[in-house]
Amino acid sequence: MAASFLPLPLLLLLLLLLLPAQALNQDGLHLLDAKRALTVPAPALADWNPRDATPCNWTGVACHDHDGAVTAISLPRLNLAGSFPAALCRIPGLRSIDLSDNYIGPDLDVARCRALQRLDLSINALVGPLPDALADLPDLIYLNLQSNNFSGPIPESFARFAKLQSLSLVYNLLDGKVPPFLGRVATLRELNLSYNPFAPGPVPPQLGDLSALRVLWLAGCNLVGTIPPSLGRLTNLTDLDLSTNALTGPIPPEITGLTSAVQIELYNNSLTGPIPTGFGNLQDLRGIDFAMNRLHGAIPEDLFHAPRLETLHLYANALTGPVPESVAKAPSLLELRLFANSLNGTLPADLGRNTPLVCLDISDNAISGEIPPGICDRGELEELLMLDNRLSGRIPDALGRCRRLRRVRLSNNRLAGDVPDAVWGLPHMSLLELNDNHLTGQISPVIAGAANLSKLVLSNNRLTGAIPSEIGSVSKLYELSAGGNMLSGPLPSSLGGLAELGRLVLRNNSLSGQLLRGIESWKKLSELNLADNGFTGSIPPELGDLPVLNYLDLSGNELSGEVPVQLENLKLNQFNVSNNQLRGPLPPQYATEAYRSSFLGNPELCGEIAGLCGGDPQSKKNYHPGFAWMMRSIFIFAAAILVAGVAWFYWRYRTFNRSKLRADRSKWTLTSFHKLSFSEYEILDCLDEDNVIGSGASGKVYKAVLSNGEVVAVKKLWSVAAVENGGGEGSAADDSFEAEVRTLGKIRHKNIVKLWCCCAHKECKLLVYEYMPNGSLGDVLHSSKAGLLDWGTRYKIALDAAEGLSYLHHDCVPAIVHRDVKSNNILLDAELSARVADFGVAKVVEAKSMSVIAGSCGYIAPEYAYTLRVNEKSDTYSFGVVLLELVTGKPPVDPEFGEKDLVKWVCSTLEQKGVEHVLDSRLDMSCFKEEMVRVLNIGLQCASSLPINRPAMRRVVKMLQEVRGEGRPRVDKDGKLSPYYCEDASDQGSSV
Known part of the structure; x- marks a missing residue:
């Protein structure tokens, strides 16, 4: 038979089909190695296909247009976990890495990334000291390591950066002092070290040598001493933030030489002396915040000559004299907050006519005269806050043309005459507070147009006539207070x-x-x-x-x-x-x-x-002693049976529980959030009932002493999913728990209890926290150990806890609501510093309702009971109750209060008996009464029944820090607090 052969063209086609596809290039292989080194949740990086020729179309990968080499990796917010993947450093042309907002950690090794120019590992889980090797990357321009858990001092090697322009180390745990050697990094344009627990130290004068610097942020760095005049040499500086420190002395006049300045923030320090002249010469200056200091003297006339000045915050100082006439000519001024000073005189008559004011707050001064008639001529005014002054005359008719007005507070002045009709019906007004004046006339039917009015306070005036039926059209009205008319x-x-x-x-x-x-x-x-x-x-x-x-x-x-x-x-x-x-x-x-x-x-x-x-x-006729004896006998017999049953159940439960936890050790999984020196097995061996130190609605807490001598606290939570789903794995409830714990594991703040790790089993979850030897604030404060807590300690505890909650609300993305803030969930370390703890019911903020009420009796905000909606203001209310506990020494609910809770008891006692009957008699009131009264007031503001009137926690922190500055609590000659404290003081716009 003749041999048969395939035609040559067909044979070539067959060979082509049998050849392997084009292989992925070397950069792509390195990226796949990096992916394998990380835990990558689905569906992230699903398009990283090894069959592709290059990775240039993969998610987060950028390549050079000419040769297709990988130049940048950008993978933020993908929930990636694990140590920094060293394989990335094998990509020769890689210039930029962005792995921000993930779970990278605990280690960082980038020594081999020699071509790197930009590195962003912010909001991750990195721990330990800052790596010296970072300074040896020859081309590094941008380094962002904020919101990690780096500790120790900034290494001296950081002085060697050759090209670094931007360095951000915000929100770590760095100690040591702010180092002077950073002044040798001549290329720096942005230096941000804010909110680290540095040791007390000065602002290094050497930073004035950074001639290229544009941004200097050192807020919350524990700085002490004076502001060095050398900073005035930073003529390229646009942003200076030295706020929230303990700086003293005057503002150096040299600071007015910052000719490029756009924003200068020195608030929340202890600065003294007058405000220097010269700021009006800064042509680009838009914001000044010198609030919450001890500045005195008059406001400089030239301050308002700065042509672009938009915001000026000078509140909570000791400034005197009148508001300068020049304010009426400030062409760009939008926000002026001067409250809580000692200003006097009258306001400029033409204030508002040439200035596009949006917010004016001059509350708590001694300003007299009339409200300027043209205060809203530019039509931009939204907030007019003038309470607690000596203003007289009528409310200007022109105020009724302020269609954008949202909040008006004119209480506690000497205003007289009728309220202009149009003011009653302003369409965007949410708060109208006119109480404690001499106002006359009637509530106008025009109020029907106030579609957004939520709070109307008219108490203690001379209003007459009937309440108009049109009040029923104000559908958003939450409060109508018109007593004393x-x-x-x-x-x-x-x-x-x-x-x-x-x-x-x-x-x-x-x-x-x-x-x-x-x-x-x-x-x-x-x-x-x-x-x-x-x-x-x-x-x-x-x-x-x-x-x-x-x-x-x-x-x-x-x-x-x-x-x-x-x-x-x-x-x-x-x-x-x-x-x-x-x-x-x-x-x-x-x-x-x-x-x-x-x-x-x-x-x-x-x-x-x-x-x-x-x-x-008649009720006495029905009493029979024999019947009572019989009932007592039945009760005693039932109690004996109950005790025996409980004892038997406890023995069975303890035996079963211990064997159950220690069985199937291989099925336990451990998720760590910090570098650990122990295993999950060592934790399991400590879960003995003899080690229980507390229990609550969500589980028991054990004290675990490990083999290396370290002590941790272990909270055991039985899985809801296991009960509801018959022990099945992979339920939605368990998935939700894992996501929640992973979110909480990212929290890094000195005033929040550290979560070391989570150990999980299909029927049980273990949360391992740092151990706090002094227990909870509630246990100490309401026991015989309360003597440990003098006023200075209580004040520090209040500030610590406020800073922890502020971090959850304002610095976590997304924000976290604790939902069970109470004194028993504020723990004390060996030095009696406070940390917020117990996140068993914490929730990432989402605009939805909860199926059940979470929280503890006496701490739950009033609106929560009927809306089941949670937000940060729910925590603020609970924290207000904690402040009242610290000041009064009393628990949130007590038989002494009758049917009241602590908030209502404080308010009624203040009104009836005065402040001395509220403050804890165990404290030294001869030295600290004023501070205690001010903290009491902050607590009442936080515990306002109207959520909109509760200050944000960031504001609460500022108010508490202000307590130890200069200021006057509002106590009358009889030693009583005004009822203003008990509800109407709740306002974020004004200090009280």
């Missing part, structure tokens, strides 16, 4: 339709008629105070259906009929219907001695309270 007539029925209403305070007026029915919309009403009016008729039973009402005062009226039994549905902290014409039996819940003062002045009321109808003798 001469309002008359009935309550308009439209008031009952306000679904957002939380506080209605109309006490001490001349209102009449019957109390409103049809109030089903008041689902958010927590306070109703109609005392000292002329209301008649009966108490509406519908009040008992209001779900969050906890303050009810109807005293001093002419109400009749019985006390409705429906009021037993309420959980009232304050209840007063005294001095009416009520009659009949009391509801059983209120027929106790604890409510005696709630019913005085109603002679026809009957109940078990002695003196009210003498009690009910």
Whole structure:
């Protein structure tokens, strides 16, 4: 048979098909090695395909246009984990690496990345000292290592950087002093060392040698001493931030020589002396913040000559004299905050006519005269805050043309006359506070146009007439406080339709008629105070259906009929219907001695309270001593059985639990967030019931003494997923837990308890924290050990905890809400420094509701109970309660308070007895009373019932730091605090 052959063309085609595809180039192979060295969650880097010829189209990879060589890697926010991949340093042309906002760590080795120009490893998990080898990278221009956990001093090798232009080490744990040798890195343009726990030390004068420097940020670096005049030589500097330190002495006049300056921030120090002249010559200057110091003297006239000046913050100093006339001619000024000084005189008559003011805050001064009539002529004004001055005259009619106004606070002045009609109806107004003046006239029906009004405070004026029915159109109204006026007539029925209403305070007026029915919309009403009016008729039973009402005062009226039994549905902290014409039996819940003062002045009321109808003798006839003896015997027998059962269950549980944890050790997985010196097995061996040091709703806490002598705290959480899903793995709940713990593992702050690692099993989770030897603040403060906590220590604890929460709210991305802030979750180390702990219910902030209420009794914000929505302001409320605990020494709830919580008890005691009856008598009030009063005030601001009025935690930190500066607590001649502290002081715009 003849041999058969394939045609030559067909044979060539077959050979081509059988040849392997073009191989990935060498740079691509190195990238795949780097990927294999990391933990990469799906679907990240799914397009890194080894079958590609080059990696130039892969996610995060950039190549040179000419030869296709890899030049840059940018993989931020992909949840990559593991040590820095050394394979990247084998890519010869790699110039830029960005692995920011991942979980890279704990080690960093970039010594072989010789071509590197830019390195960004910010927001990762790097630990240990800063590597010396970084300074040996010959072409490095940009280095960003902020928000890691580097410790130790900045190495001296950093003086060797040859080309470095930008260095950022913000939010690490660096110690030592800010080093002078950085002044030798002549190429530096940006130096940012902010928020590291450096040892106390001066601003190095050598930094004035960095002639190319444009940005110098040393905020929160524990700097002491004076500002060196040499900084004035930095003529290229645009941004100077030395805020939040302990700098003293005057502002050197040389600082006015920063001819390129755009922003100068020196706030929150202890600077003294006058503000030097010369800043008005800085042509590019847009922002000055010298707030919260001890500056004195007059505000320089030339300060407002700077042509581009937009913001000026000088609040919380000791400045005197008038506001300079030149402010009225500042062409670019948007924000002027001068509150909490000792300024006097009158405001410039033409203020606002030539200046595009958006915010003006001159509160808490001694300024007199009238409000300038053209304050809003430019039409930009949004905030007008002038409370606590000596202003007189009328509210300008022109204010009604300020269509952008959102917040107006003119309380505690001497203003008189009618409020202009148009002011009542400004469409964007959310806060109108006019209390404690001499205002007359009526609440105008024009108020119907105030579509965004949330808080209307008119108390203690001379307002007359009826409350207009148009008030019902203000659908966002949360608070209406108009006590201490001469309002008359009935309550308009439209008031009952306000679904957002939380506080209605109309006490001490001349209102009449019957109390409103049809109030089903008041689902958010927590306070109703109609005392000292002329209301008649009966108490509406519908009040008992209001779900969050906890303050009810109807005293001093002419109400009749019985006390409705429906009021037993309420959980009232304050209840007063005294001095009416009520009659009949009391509801059983209120027929106790604890409510005696709630019913005085109603002679026809009957109940078990002695003196009210003498009690009910029939109940005494039914008493039989034999029956009581039998009941006692049954109780004792049942108790004995219960004790025996509990003891048996405890023995069985302990035996089962210990064997269960130690079984199947191979199934435990460990996720570390720091370099560890122990294994998960060593942790398991310590989980004995004899080592339990605490327990809570989310688990038990054990003290674990390891073989190397180190002590850690282990929190054991039984997996919800295991219970709900029959122990199945991979449930959504477990995935959520892992994601949550990974987020919390990134937290690095000196005032937050360090999470070392997480050990996971399908039915159990272990969180391993640093051990805090002095336990919790709550345990110490409310026990016999409270003597350890003098005022200085308590103040430091408050500041430490505030800084920790501020970090969670403002510096974590996304922000984290703790959701269970309380004194028992603030732990104390050996030096009694505080750390925020227990993130068992913490949540990354998402705009959604929670399915259950998280938190502890006495600490939960009022709005949380009915909205289940969480945000940072929920934590702020809880922290306010902690501050009140520190000042009063009392727990958040206590039988001493009756039905009140600590917040309500403090406010009522301040009003009735004065501040001395609130402050902890164990503290030295002869030396620290003023500081204690100021912290008390901050706590009350934080615990405002209206979330919008609670200061952000960043602001709380500033206010606490200000406490040890100069300032005057608002205490009257009788030693009492104004009620202003107990709600109306809650404002972020003004210091109080």
